[in-house]
Amino acid sequence: MSAPIEDYLDRLQVRLRGTPRQIRRTLREAEDHLHDATADGVARGLDPAEAERAAVAGFGDADDIARECNTPHLVRGLLGPAAALLGIGLVAIGLSGVVAAIIVAAGGRTFAFADHVGATYPVGDCAHWLAQQPTAANCAQAALAESVSDGLLQRFTAGVLGLIVLAATAYLARRQGTSLRSWATRPVTALVGVTAFGAAALILLALGGNAVQLDGGRGAGQWFSAGGVAALAAAAFAAIAVRRLRELPALATQ
Amino acid sequence: MKERLKGNLDLLILDVLAARPAHGYDVIVSLRTRSDGAFDLPEGTVYPALYRLEASGLLASNWTSESGRRRRVYALTATGRAALVEQRRQWHEFTTAVGAVLGASA
Numbered sequence: 001m002s003a004p005i006e007d008y009l010d011r012l013q014v015r016l017r018g019t020p021r022q023i024r025r026t027l028r029e030a031e032d033h034l035h036d037a038t039a040d041g042v043a044r045g046l047d048p049a050e051a052e053r054a055a056v057a058g059f060g061d062a063d064d065i066a067r068e069c070n071t072p073h074l075v076r077g078l079l080g081p082a083a084a085l086l087g088i089g090l091v092a093i094g095l096s097g098v099v100a101a102i103i104v105a106a107g108g109r110t111f112a113f114a115d116h117v118g119a120t121y122p123v124g125d126c127a128h129w130l131a132q133q134p135t136a137a138n139c140a141q142a143a144l145a146e147s148v149s150d151g152l153l154q155r156f157t158a159g160v161l162g163l164i165v166l167a168a169t170a171y172l173a174r175r176q177g178t179s180l181r182s183w184a185t186r187p188v189t190a191l192v193g194v195t196a197f198g199a200a201a202l203i204l205l206a207l208g209g210n211a212v213q214l215d216g217g218r219g220a221g222q223w224f225s226a227g228g229v230a231a232l233a234a235a236a237f238a239a240i241a242v243r244r245l246r247e248l249p250a251l252a253t254q
Numbered sequence: 255m256k257e258r259l260k261g262n263l264d265l266l267i268l269d270v271l272a273a274r275p276a277h278g279y280d281v282i283v284s285l286r287t288r289s290d291g292a293f294d295l296p297e298g299t300v301y302p303a304l305y306r307l308e309a310s311g312l313l314a315s316n317w318t319s320e321s322g323r324r325r326r327v328y329a330l331t332a333t334g335r336a337a338l339v340e341q342r343r344q345w346h347e348f349t350t351a352v353g354a355v356l357g358a359s360a
Contacts (some may be wrong), residue, residue: 029278029326031300036279037297060296179340182333186311246256247314247331 005034008062015066024068034059080173081189084180087165088193092229094129094159096169097152099225100214104148112221113147116214151222187244193237262353263303265345266293268312268330268338275329277320311353312337 009027015022034055040052059065103112121129121139129142136142170180183189204227211220270276270284282300285293307313312334318327332340 025326026301028324029299032277032323033279033297033301058297060298064296065298065301068299069305177334179337182311182337185333243329244311248355252317 002049004056005031005038005047008034008056008059011062012066013084015062015070017066017070023249030059030065080183081186081192083165083169083172084184085189085193085196087162087169088184088233090158090162090165092157092162092197092233093226094162096226096229097155097159099229100155100222101152102223103225105150108221109144109148109220111217112219112225113151114144114215114218116211116218117216121142145173185244187241190237190241190244194234194241196210197230197234197237201227201234203227204230257260262345263295263299264307264312265341265343267300267303267307268341270326271313271330272335272338277327279322281328307334318331 009031012030013027015025016026018026021026034052037058038048038051039054041054042048044051046054051182069227100112119140121143126142128140129146130136130139166180169183173180173183204223207218208223208227211217213221255297266285269287270281273284277286279282279297281304282295282297285295285300288343302312304315308315308328314330314331315326315328317324319325
């Protein structure tokens with residue numbers, strides 16, 4: 001006995017790729033759809049067998065539907081959010097450079113970038129730093145000046161790279177019919193963001209606390225500036241995650 | 255027509271779902287009804303589009319029970335509403351520009 005819907009679902013099932021849950025979901029939705037279309041066909045005056053055949057024909061070729069369902073959405077699903085997170089991480093490093101620069105400008109060079117108490121420097125390095133920093137009175141001052149300029153330059157460079165990554169990601173997102181904001185505010189992006197930035201904040205703030213405790217605060221500013229920005233980023237991602245996760249149960253009541 | 259429709263399917267689905275949450279068959283029926291039958295895609299193609307929009311965070315879905323039957327119902331997220339506003343704006347810009355070109359050569 002002919003069973004067009006069952007035959008079609010068999011054809012579709014063997015062509016679908018993905019997780020068992022995704023395949024079950026697609027088959028279930030297809031089955032619901034085909035029965036709805038059959039019921040509409042019968043309501044229009046077709047006999048049940050004819051309505052089933054019309055429903056299957058209207059659904060589209062199983063090869064084509066499976067191919068579209070199987071198309072890996074790697075860029076949308078993984079690379080896009082990962083690129084957004086990378087860009088945000090680099091921009092956060094750049095922002096920590098701004099905070100460190102403010103500390104330096106406020107007279108906190110030692111707090112921001114000095115080495116720990118009792119640090120020693122190889123003679124060759126000293127000669128190089130003194131040549132680079134001719135106004136420095138001794139090797140320790142030259143080392144500090146080098147740390148300040150290198151530390152700020154590296155963070156600002158990361159920030160600029162982050163802006164470039166975000167601009168490229170936004171362009172890619174538009175080409176994919178979505179947006180940078182969409183990739184950056186997905187539940188999974190927010191959860192990864194809160195975890196990564198939260199862990200970074202804890203480690204960096206602990207390093208800063210360690211510098212305060214052991215070295216009287218020498219060099220603590222570099223850790224606190226980065227840790228503070230990481231904590232703010234973690235808080236922002238936590239707020240996004242809470243908002244996005246609240247949207248999910250709200251849908252069930254609609 | 256079919257290729258042009260497929261290129262704008264995401265916008266059309268977002269617009270249909272802006273009115274109210276719906277399951278896949280409902281979406282197809284709405285598209286057909288609102289276009290007076292002009293938009294008559296293979297009906298199964300709506301599902302990959304729904305999955306794509308959900309993966310992009312523009313839709314969220316849940317199984318719900320309707321007249322004793324479980325159905326997967328899709329709804330716009332806040333991000334989806336913002337994307338719809340932006341895509342509508344882009345569409346109006348595009349159609350205005352095309353209209354101006356065609357009007358100039360008519």
